[in-house]
Amino acid sequence: MDRKIKLVRIAHVYYTHKDMDRERRFLEDFGFQEVKRSGSKTYYRGTGTEPFVYCASEGDHNEFGGAAFVVESKEDLEYAASSLPHATEVHEMLDEPGGGLRVTFKDPVDGFPFHLVYGQTPTVASDAGLLQRKFNFPTQKFRPGNQFQRFKKGPAPVHKLGHFGMCVTDFAKTYDFYTSRFNFYPSDLVYDESGRDVTTFLHLDRGLELVDHHCFFFFEGPESHVHHSSYETYDFDTQSLGHDWLREKGYENCWGVGRHIMGSQIFDYWFDTSHFILEHYVDGDLVNSEHPTNRSKASPDGLHVWGPDLPPTFLQ
Numbered sequence: 001m002d003r004k005i006k007l008v009r010i011a012h013v014y015y016t017h018k019d020m021d022r023e024r025r026f027l028e029d030f031g032f033q034e035v036k037r038s039g040s041k042t043y044y045r046g047t048g049t050e051p052f053v054y055c056a057s058e059g060d061h062n063e064f065g066g067a068a069f070v071v072e073s074k075e076d077l078e079y080a081a082s083s084l085p086h087a088t089e090v091h092e093m094l095d096e097p098g099g100g101l102r103v104t105f106k107d108p109v110d111g112f113p114f115h116l117v118y119g120q121t122p123t124v125a126s127d128a129g130l131l132q133r134k135f136n137f138p139t140q141k142f143r144p145g146n147q148f149q150r151f152k153k154g155p156a157p158v159h160k161l162g163h164f165g166m167c168v169t170d171f172a173k174t175y176d177f178y179t180s181r182f183n184f185y186p187s188d189l190v191y192d193e194s195g196r197d198v199t200t201f202l203h204l205d206r207g208l209e210l211v212d213h214h215c216f217f218f219f220e221g222p223e224s225h226v227h228h229s230s231y232e233t234y235d236f237d238t239q240s241l242g243h244d245w246l247r248e249k250g251y252e253n254c255w256g257v258g259r260h261i262m263g264s265q266i267f268d269y270w271f272d273t274s275h276f277i278l279e280h281y282v283d284g285d286l287v288n289s290e291h292p293t294n295r296s297k298a299s300p301d302g303l304h305v306w307g308p309d310l311p312p313t314f315l316q
C-alpha cells in the first residue's frame, strides 16, 4: 500500500496565454502584483507570504498549466518523484521567485499537470496596511464615534491562492487517486439522481489544525478542463470595490457577487482575457478533522444562497 504524501497548503498556479499584453492588464486589474519577468514568464504575488501565486506564460495557445501544493518534507517530494504517474525528478525551481524544489506529475485520468514544491523562501506579507475594519450593527457598534468608513476605488488586492477546480472525466477514479495518495479529505460530497458521487470539495487533512474548507474541487463532465482558480481578498468592501473596478474596465463578469453554500464564501467570478474563470472570495469557512464529510444531492439551488441566478456559462 502506498503511503500518503502530506500536503501543507496550495501555493500557486500556472497559465499560458496567447495575448500576454491584454492578460497582464487584466491580472493587474484583478489585484495581482507583478514580481518578476523572465523570458516568456511573468510571476505575480499576492499580499501574503507566498513568493508568487500566479505564473503567466506567453505561448501559442491558452492553457492551464496546473496548480502547485507545498509538501511537508523533502522526503515527501522524493517519494512523489518515485511513485506518482509520469513524475519528473526532484528539480530546482531556478526561475521562480523564492526558489525551492519541485516535482511535476500528471493526473492519472485526464493528464493535467500537478506540481508539488518544497523549500521555497517565503516573502514578507504586505497586507499590514489593510487595517482591521470595524463595523456597526443595529445594537452593537464596533466603530468608535467620530471615525469614518472611507474607501478608495481600485483593484481588490489578491491575498493568496485559495483553491482551484477541475472538470474530470471519471469522478470515482480521480477521487480514489487524490484521497488515497494525498491527505486530501472531503469537506463535501455531492451526488446525482442515482446516488453516485459526482462532485467533491476537498480540504487538506492537517489533524486539528484549521484549514480552508476546500483547496481543490472537481466534478465529473464529458471533457476535462480547469473550471476556475480562486483568490482570497481582504473583505467584502474590498471585493465589491474590485467588482466595480473590473466592471468599469469592461471585463466580462461570469457570476457574482453572491454567497456560496459549500464553503460559505462570498464569491465573484470573472472571465480573464483568455476566457479562464478567476474568482475573488472572502469569508470562507475553516474546518479540521472534527468536521464530518457533508453529503448532499446536486441541485440548482445547492450552489448559492444569495446573488444573481446561476448563469449557464458557469457550468459550461
Ligand SMILES: [Fe+2]
Pocket: 163, 228, 230, 279
Ligand atoms: Fe471557487
